[in-house]
Amino acid sequence: MEKGKTYYPDFDVLDSVKEWDPVTADVVLKRLGPFPPLKFLTDEEESKLRVICKHLMYDNRDEIFDWVIHSIDARLNDKTGEYQRSSKAPPEHILVREGLKAINDLSRKLYDTDFLSIGVQEQFDIIASLQVGEAAQIPQWSQIPQKDLFDKLLILTVAPYYSHPTIWSEIGYGGPAHPRGYYRLEIGLADPWEAVRKREGNKGDDDGGE
């Protein structure tokens, strides 16, 4: 669906990569892979987390989520700190690890089978119930606050997802601009290397499917 819904089907932010300073270019291009083996997540955790990340972002492209998973793994493996957490929540690496187990247990309780084996709609329903803290009761929720788990999974996913150059291109984000800069700022003006809107219709009007 993705290309069908963008206003900027022709735009590729990576066309400007030669204009970026080398530090930035290196940081961004590494997001295209290849990625080193995961350090924190087990294969089983990775496959569950990948499905959840895809649902959270409403996107199925594995090449994007290879990067997202790599980023989350690096973050969970790095104990520098997570800025803040509720005093009721465990540290993020425990929250995610135990949270993934709890989600699986919840799936078994509700549907008699593993999270990865239930339907997409059921998976969405489980995720949605966590957001409002109203998932069916299982003992784990006393240690893993549902909303903290949901918020953590979402914030861990959204930052790398919207740091991927493919996503930048889709939303028409001009990307890094050092040393070149931007000069045509006012309404109706754009620098020649910026995204040019090709689709007039609102994204809701077209027929792109997920």
Add this chain to the structure above:
Amino acid sequence: MENESYVKHNCDHYKDSRYDDLNHRKYGDKEVDVCIVGVGAAGGVLAYELSKAGLDVVGIEAGPFWDPQVDFASDELHAYRLNWQDTRLSDGNDALKFGPNNSGRGVGGGTTHFTGVFYRFHKSDFRTKSTDGVGEDWPITYEDLEPYYTKIENDIKVSGPKQFPWGPFNGPYPYPEREPISAWAQVFREGCEVLGIRSSVPPLAILSAPFDGRPPCTNRGFCNEGCKPNAKFSTLIHHVPKAIKYGAEIITDSMVTRILVDQDGKAQGVEFNHDGSYYLQKAKVVIVSAFAVETPRLLLNSACSQYPDGLANNSGLVGKYLMTHSGHDIFAKFDEEMRLYKGTPVMACTQDFYETDPDNDFLRGYTLNAHGDRPVALSKILTADAGYWGKDLREKMLDFNFYSQITMVGEVLPQKDNCVTLSDQKDEYGLPRPKVIFNYCENDNKMIEHGVEKANQIFKARGGKPTFVAADTGHLMGGCRMGDDPDNSVVNGYCQSHDISNLFVCDASVFTTSGGCNPTNTVLAIAARTADYIIQMGKKGEF
């Protein structure tokens, strides 16, 4: 060794070059005049002013000595390292978020990632109890700070309008305003115009013309990610290199774990941890400039037999009266492309709602800033703050280029129960992690409601469709507030502890009230004033 780097050329203050161990300390076991804990906004100014006056100064910074050319990228995710990442426990109905929202790490502190907005407080901000019956009066007035605002703005060449409509200072600013403004700021000003609301470009600590070997801004937009061109001011690139040239030593990657006191109850220096080992730095004067969470935390963690409740805490108010700014982000969608990513983060503002208005059902007021954004920040606002995910999030983000954003900077009234305390969880140094509790009060919430409605009116007046609102906050202030009464404040008007005369607290934690605008200029002005006071103390032989 020759160092051509703009920022680091003065870092080679040791014999040959900068070392990554602590075997080459400039002062070593010697007692220096002043030791500053935290080399951020206030710490940078203090290091500069005090070393310029000939004092022996050591600044100790928990994070690294950044080199913008190597350590900064034009990338939001990469910039996380500029934030204070250490985990704080955050509770309350309106639990605060830290990190990129307010806390810096490394030399320059928050100034490496602030938006550069450089307002002065208004006269009424220092007198809210007298004029409005809320909060508390500061022990100082606007007039006390005025010369220091002027000095700082001139020292760093603030770019701003020739005529600024609000508050006691109406321009002109040292450097001309930056122009042009981005589409998203243009619609803000046009909406204000329709409604008869005055608007202006803001004063910015971002160059509109070359200064001091630094170029003017290129509108790259990554002020919050560390300015790579060095067009935006930070103490990292302005005050600290000059301080080093005047002889100050900046010790980095070193976490101060304790302030030490002698038998007479005076501060005698600090203990710090570098790479797992502990070191001491003795000093005649200790200044804590570690910001609104770490400053009270360090004072509380430095409890000892003479001061069992923590240093400078005879009032019991260390950590109390923590404030933020209500920082709701209001978004509208326009038919034209706004391209939020272009230009500096704030390019237009209004302070027409800054002062108490008897027609409102709340006291005090706020600033509205037209605000730019980049994809990660916007998606985090949409998810963490506004609760969107899945298809809703995806579709909202596809409209990225069509949003304009207004961010509120609303005064939050000081409440004793909003505070920093020590938790029972330990960090990697074995020190209790800070626990922060925050709740808005009724006045805060009514002001937010007013600000959100006003922002949406401005958008609608220009043809924007209000699309979403995200609860957000900005900045931290308070926790070691200043005052004349030692029972009701932590430091005096010169940031000097009421209890320990050679211990100072100098950063945003001394704010008595929050004001209704971005606070960095006030932090720097207070630091410059405190430096003058300490220099005078030295001349009088008081330390």
